[in-house]
Amino acid sequence: MALVHPASGRAKITAxxxxxxxxxxxxxxxxxxxxxxxxxxxxxxxxxxxxxxxxKPDMPLFARGFLMFxxxxxxxxxxxxxxxxxxxxxxxxxxxxxxxxxGHPARPLGHATGELCHG
Numbered sequence: 001m002a003l004v005h006p007a008s009g010r011a012k013i014t015a016x017x018x019x020x021x022x023x024x025x026x027x028x029x030x031x032x033x034x035x036x037x038x039x040x041x042x043x044x045x046x047x048x049x050x051x052x053x054x055x056k057p058d059m060p061l062f063a064r065g066f067l068m069f070x071x072x073x074x075x076x077x078x079x080x081x082x083x084x085x086x087x088x089x090x091x092x093x094x095x096x097x098x099x100x101x102x103g104h105p106a107r108p109l110g111h112a113t114g115e116l117c118h119g
Contacts, residue, residue, distance in 0.1 A: 047071075 014021045053059060054067050 010025055012023045014023070050067060050071060054064060054071070
């Protein structure tokens with residue numbers, strides 16, 4: 001069997017005053033970089049257009065209300081996460097307790113099936 005030497009690898013090891021510094025440069029997949037850049041740009045453009053249309057003077061009232069509800073709901077979902085947005089909260093002293101109105105802990109909504117989790 002022939003002797004095969006291992007590849008040199010991408011990691012760079014540099015000696016510093018605080019010890020050794022190991023740097024591993026990332027691999028770049030240009031398809032993923034371009035696709036995610038276009039995807040993010042599309043969402044940014046769509047969100048900007050939604051905000052612009054929200055304040056148009058000739059926008060119908062129903063469309064304006066729907067757009068406002070959609071934008072606020074989407075923002076709350078992005079900031080709080082899916083398991084925190086749909087929980088009904090009530091006050092207990094000075095602490096907030098994420099529980100449903102029946103007293104059981106809030107459960108996240110169903111994922112792939114689209115059904116609610118029942119416990």
